[in-house]
Amino acid sequence: MPVPAAQHDVRAIAYVLSEYPVVSQTFVRDEIAALRAAGRRVEVVSVDRTGEDRIPASWSGPYTTLDDVSWPRAVLDALWWVARPRAVARLVRTLRLTGGARARRVLKGVPSAARRLAGLDVDVCHAHFGWTGMVVASYVGALLGRPVTVTLHAADIYLAGPELARRLGAVDHVVTVCEYNVRRLAAMGVDPARVTVVPCGVDVTVPVPPVPDPTRVVSVGRLVPKKGMDVLLEAFREVVDAVPGARLEIVGEGPEEQRLRALTDELGIGGHVTFAGALGHDETLARVDGAAVFALACRVLANGDSDAVPVAIREALVRERGVVTTDVAGIPENVDDETGWVVPSEDPAAVAKALVEALGDPALRARKGAAARRRQVEHYSLEASAERLGRLWSRLVAAGARR
Incomplete structure (x- = not known):
């Protein structure tokens, strides 16, 4: 027995x-x-x-x-x-x-x-x-x-x-x-x-902060190729033309930083992008709270390396931020059309389109954010x-x- x-x-x-x-x-x-x-x-x-x-x-x-x-x-x-x-x-x-x-x-x-x-x-x-x-x-x-x-x-x-x-x-x-x-x-x-x-x-008890700046996008991750920060920057070149005052803050450090800074200048968006460097966890979450949209354009590298499900995505979801990300590994198990925007990896145009929609439609962003928080509370505490x-x-x- x-x-x-x-x-x-x-x-x-x-x-x-x-x-x-x-x-x-x-x-x-x-x-x-x-x-x-x-x-x-x-x-x-x-x-x-x-x-x-x-x-x-x-x-x-x-x-x-x-x-x-x-x-x-x-x-x-x-x-x-x-x-x-x-x-x-x-x-x-x-x-x-x-x-x-x-x-x-x-x-x-x-x-x-x-x-x-x-x-x-x-x-x-x-x-x-x-x-x-x-x-x-x-x-x-x-x-x-x-x-x-x-x-x-x-x-x-x-x-x-x-x-x-x-x-x-x-x-x-x-x-x-x-x-x-x-x-x-x-x-x-x-x-x-x-x-x-x-x-x-993740901590699902955090209160949902108001959106202080509806034009701000934040991305959190090490500055390494699999995070796709270069794809995000290329996408943001289109976003600044479509959304007046749009700004992107990148939180993290890593070996790609100088290349990404050079790409920012090459794209002519230096006035719209801030590299915040590595921050403590609480300060990083404060930057997420200060944005309307969280974006991470993850990719699969030639050697097969990629993220599985970045915890930063879940932390943004529980805060009801609009989440724009890519269909890599386990990410679509957490973000879908009900809870955010999921687009193909290595596609700056698709990332840009999703960002413009997320920034430009606060009501849609709020509906997706509320659904995302419910799912996090129910399954991912x-x-x-x-x-x-x-x-x-x-x-x-x-x-x-x-x-």
């Missing part, structure tokens, strides 16, 4: 992350905060230092780093695990599945992290991204005999080779952020039954995402995964 799920309520989770804290990964920080707010204990282990150590604890919450482990401590903890042959056998099997990935670099800290987490009675180990954090989580979970899960996002799928499917054999279940990714993983040989979609949630993860982990623990 199945054991009732209530008897397997997961109360303690170890988040094993390649790097933490990372300011650009607010979705990880917010997910952890939502789990803690729901009464779950979350222990965060960062494999590497991020170079962002000056981030206040009030932003990141508590965490430890593998680099903090001294060699004497590492040796003592390794010997402690050697006396537990079943745990060592599980670790050896996991090393074979991962091909020993990162083993030489990280195994110094793994026994110590696992021993500390064992004392905290952790129920499950979770990672974000299919990089080092996932591999280390699989090693820690093997020693603990606890289920291991990972959330895969975008480049960690789209740029991965065949080794990803093999390494995923070392985790008990895969989480990803959109249905598009489920199909991509299936094409790589990952059984869809092992994959659950849990979107990155931080609390809903945390609850989905909790149910998944409870099922894995109930099934006896890894024990």
